[in-house]
Amino acid sequence: MKQMMNRLMLVIFSAGLLLAAATAGFAGHHGTHKEKKTGILLVAFGSSEASAQVSFENIDRKVKAAWPDVAVCWAYTSRIIRHKLAKQGKQLDSPAMALARMADEQFTHVAVQSLHTIAGAEYHDLTRVVGAFKSMGDFESIVLGYPLLATQADMEKTVDALLDMIPADREKQDAVVFMGHGTHHPGNAFYAALMFQAQQRDPLVFIGGVEGYPEIDDIQSWLAEKKIKTAWLLPFMSVAGDHAKNDMAGDEADSWKSILSESGIQCRTVMKGTAEYDSFVAIWLSHLENALNHFH
Numbered sequence: 001m002k003q004m005m006n007r008l009m010l011v012i013f014s015a016g017l018l019l020a021a022a023t024a025g026f027a028g029h030h031g032t033h034k035e036k037k038t039g040i041l042l043v044a045f046g047s048s049e050a051s052a053q054v055s056f057e058n059i060d061r062k063v064k065a066a067w068p069d070v071a072v073c074w075a076y077t078s079r080i081i082r083h084k085l086a087k088q089g090k091q092l093d094s095p096a097m098a099l100a101r102m103a104d105e106q107f108t109h110v111a112v113q114s115l116h117t118i119a120g121a122e123y124h125d126l127t128r129v130v131g132a133f134k135s136m137g138d139f140e141s142i143v144l145g146y147p148l149l150a151t152q153a154d155m156e157k158t159v160d161a162l163l164d165m166i167p168a169d170r171e172k173q174d175a176v177v178f179m180g181h182g183t184h185h186p187g188n189a190f191y192a193a194l195m196f197q198a199q200q201r202d203p204l205v206f207i208g209g210v211e212g213y214p215e216i217d218d219i220q221s222w223l224a225e226k227k228i229k230t231a232w233l234l235p236f237m238s239v240a241g242d243h244a245k246n247d248m249a250g251d252e253a254d255s256w257k258s259i260l261s262e263s264g265i266q267c268r269t270v271m272k273g274t275a276e277y278d279s280f281v282a283i284w285l286s287h288l289e290n291a292l293n294h295f296h
């Protein structure tokens with residue numbers, strides 16, 4: 001009796017082993033092992049302004065030149081911009097939509113690169129989307145690259161890039177005012193931190209935000225204190241889009257140009273987004289390189 005039981009157990013055990021082997025073979029046959037396919041997803045806030053496209057084209061060109069064998073996809077975080085563009089017949093993906101598409105196209109390794117300036121609300125949302133895809137396990141690996149300003153090295157490189165942006169015909173006594181976006185997000189502190197470091201190099205450089213501290217009223221009072229006669233206004237945003245055109249250089253009474261002109265300061269404007277300058281693009285690309293290095 002005991003011998004028979006042992007034999008029976010052995011049969012069941014062997015059958016189990018066979019079944020396991022067959023299942024493994026079956027799964028393999030159906031290609032659960034994917035070929036390595038690496039992709040880059042560039043994520044910008046987005047813009048519907050034609051003047052902004054030069055910035056995106058510049059980044060796109062630089063990324064493709066640096067990684068010629070890697071597919072490059074794009075997504076815009078702003079729903080408003082995506083809807084505006086859709087009405088013009090241009091379909092732009094949200095980050096989640098782009099990643100779902102990349103999963104469907106059998107990408108195994110994805111480097112998501114934020115093209116934002118600070119780690120604010122847009123970047124924060126992006127970390128959650130990337131985290132969700134990580135936990136779903138669609139990709140073998142998915143890594144998110146920092147926005148422009150993250151490490152102290154980024155701050156220093158950004159100060160260099162900002163100072164390089166200043167036109168050659170700026171006189172020593174002229175102020176230079178950069179318009180950042182600004183946000184209610186805690187990441188807004190980056191603007192004042194950057195201004196502090198820029199002023200160590202050039203005391204007449206100011207960095208403010210349309211939607212956050214330092215605001216134009218703060219900057220106006222600082223310029224008045226220093227008896228500034230002329231101020232150069234430049235966007236500190238990746239694109240010279242709607243904010244640069246209207247809030248910075250527009251003729252409306254509440255534009256930065258109008259507010260400063262009203263207090264007797266002569267304004268000169270430069271309409272070029274940071275992503276049009278190679279020095280800024282190089283910082284974003286260094287973050288993308290760090291992300292891609294996870295895949296080796």
Ligand code: CO
Pocket residue numbers: 181243
């Ligand atoms: Co805005």
